[in-house]
Amino acid sequence: MKKIAIAVAVALAAGSAYAQEKTVKIAGFGAKSGVVRSFGVNSEAAMIAAADVINNQGGVKLADGSKAKIAVEFYDDRCTAEEGISIIRRIYGTDAVVAVGPTCSNVAEPLFGILQKKVDDKGDSGLQMPVFTDVAIKIGLARISEWAFRNVPNETTMYSSLFYWLKTKYPDVQSVYGGVEEDFAHSRASWYAVMKDRAEANGYKVIGNSKWLVNDTNFSTQVREIKHANADIVAISAHPFTTCGVLKEMQRQGVKPKLLVGLTSSSSLETLQGCAKQAEGIIIPTSFAPVTKEGKAAAETTAKFKGAADLHSMAAWENIFILKQVMESEGISADKSQLQADRRKVRDGLAKLKQTQGLLGVTRRTEDREADKPYLFVQAKGGSWVVLHNPL
Amino acid sequence: MLDFLQTLSDGVLFGAIYALIGIGFTLVFGVMHKINMAYAAASVGGAYAGLLVLKAVVVAPAWMVFLGAFLAGGMLGWLVYVTCFHFIPLSSPLAPLMSTVGMLLLIDEVIVHLTAGMPQNYPAMFDDVMLRFGEFTLRGDLLLVFGISVLAMIGLLALLYRSRLGLATRAVAQQPIAAQLCGIRVTRVNALTFVIAGLLGGLAGALIGASVGALSPLLTTPLTVKGLVVTVIGGLGSIPGAIVAGLLVGGFENLFQQFRGVTERDMYVMLLLFAFLVFRPGGLFPAKS
DSSP states (O other): HHHHHHHHHHHHHHHHHHHHHHEEEEEEEEOOOTTTTHHHHHHHHHHHHHHHHHHTOOOOTEEEEEEEEEEEEEEEEETTTHHHHHHHHHHHHEEEEEEESOOHHHHHHHHHTTBHHHHHHHOOOBOOOOOOSSSSSOOTGGOOOTEEEOOOOHHHHHHHHHHHHHHHTTTOOOOOEEEEETHHHHHHIIIIIIIIIHHHTTEEEEEEEEEOOTTOOOHHHHHHHHHTOOSEEEEEEEOOOHHHHHHHHHHHOOOOSSSEEOGGSSSSSSHHHHHHHHHTOOOEESSOTTHHHHHHHHHHHHTTTTTTTTHHHHHHHHHHHHHHHHHHHOOOOOOOOOOHHHHHHHHHHHHHHEEOSSSEEEEETTTTSSSOOOOEEEEEEEEEEEEEEOOO | OOHHHHHHHHHHHHHHHHHHHHHHHHHHHHHHOOOTTTTHHHHHHHHHHHHHHHHHHHTTHHHHHHHHHHHHHHHEEEEEEIIIIIOOTSSHHHHHHHHHHHHHHHHHHHHHHHTOOEEEEESSSSSTOEETTTTTEEHHHHHHHHHHHHHHHHHHHHHHHHHHHHHHHHHHHOOOOHHHHOOOOOOHHHHHHHHHHHHHHHHHHHHHHHHEEEEEEGGHHHHHHHHHHHHHHOOOTTTHHHHHHHHHHHHHHHHHHHHOHHHOOOOHHHHHHHHHHHHOOTTTTTOOO
């Protein structure tokens, strides 16, 4: 009898320990190899750091009142569409309740395409997996599927505001010339659909644009075109490597526009590491700078996990906190037998959000599952990014 | 007209970089009749190693960084030989080809992991020197690359035709078995060829970094492709051919870009290669049969 009592006690204790060790798995994915590796490394670090903070505070409250720890598992999609699709299928086969990623827009676009387009459409066999994107920024992608959500800055709003502010601050500045990385989804879309359009909408004369490719090393012809255009503003829609190449060639050819405007993704450490001197003065709108108490703390905690804080990685940080809030408000079970129901709850919870708390302030959620994030303008000065203006 | 001349001269000067890479490809092919696909990646790897010198010595002058790249390039050349050729059955043409492709990807990924893919600022030499003839300009740093390519060609030709090592190298290239019977250590000659090509590659990597102004893993694939194009157009195994073809490809590339746009540029470069393969398969300087 005594033996049975002990066995029952052990079983109960084990059961209780099991309950305490419940975990909610969040799958992160992004580029951790190739030239955009830093994006994946930083996003992973930010997600693990955010989960660590939440876990240290007790974890996520489940439907039955118990608490579960967040476990982040990160997958490398190498910034290729086929790998990204393969990974989301793998994630779907695990017990992850939600996926956070990807890094690249050329991955996000086809990947959202394999998700179920409309919730409850029985004729659509697409994956029913909530994906909450932190980095891929090309405009309008979440519209592809009702399972896709993004917490990326709205470039249209940001560049509209930037060109408006520049017009007010520098009324003598009249013309814009663009430089675009033609074969990179984000850079291309950002120039043609955002920067060019927003500059014209704010009364600038857009003289034209020069094109180059992401692997290019010789920019003499393009910079000569920029020189001939003699525009007041040169707006470069390219990632750090070619941005630096162009800026260095501009220096060689003595091209000095009145103002330089850069792409959101270039407001990172990479640009300063590649060409701090030549990038001096470039103005970029960004959705993150460590200017608030929360932002500074997030940057410091992420640094402990060997990640750098920038507009992309801090979106990953925010995503984990938003997901915690959603999982608690929707009451997920973290029970493997209820996995698909939990995923649906997370999706519905994300869809219900009207606003979220971000590191710079309140982010408004839009009907098409995108974010309208607070932002500010930063400028490269003396080898670091300094806040030039806070329009909000 | 001035624009045309400027575009052409910019391209031709930038082609000196392709020429330097082409020389390395062609040297190894000339001796071993094998393509070393990892050559451009090892060259860029050498340049990255030069940066380590810069970081180790707080204010290292550019020449010290270049020297570091030169020496590291030689070491990487030897490493590529040992891992991709020495233990691989060379009778199968696919084996060293695939092993060097593997090495290319490995070097690329090692660089990516060490730098997180971030572009690294690279010290320049003569980047502020611009020769001006009215509106027409010539970049000083690219003239330096061009000068070094010519010097490398002269040095290599002198080594091949005026030294015992060169004699041994030519003997191995022509008849490895006969060379071995004459007492030439074929393995040693092959290894030395890789070290020499590697030294040159390290220097090429440093000059590329200096002329672009930054190093990035993004450089390895396009340089590999351009190096191969240059080697084929110049004539497999021909060092002067690599230089002429490098300048030619650089010039054409810029002209195609000027007149047909950046998105069509590489298509025309490949068409140029195709035209050579069809109409002059031996390249500009075909090897004597």
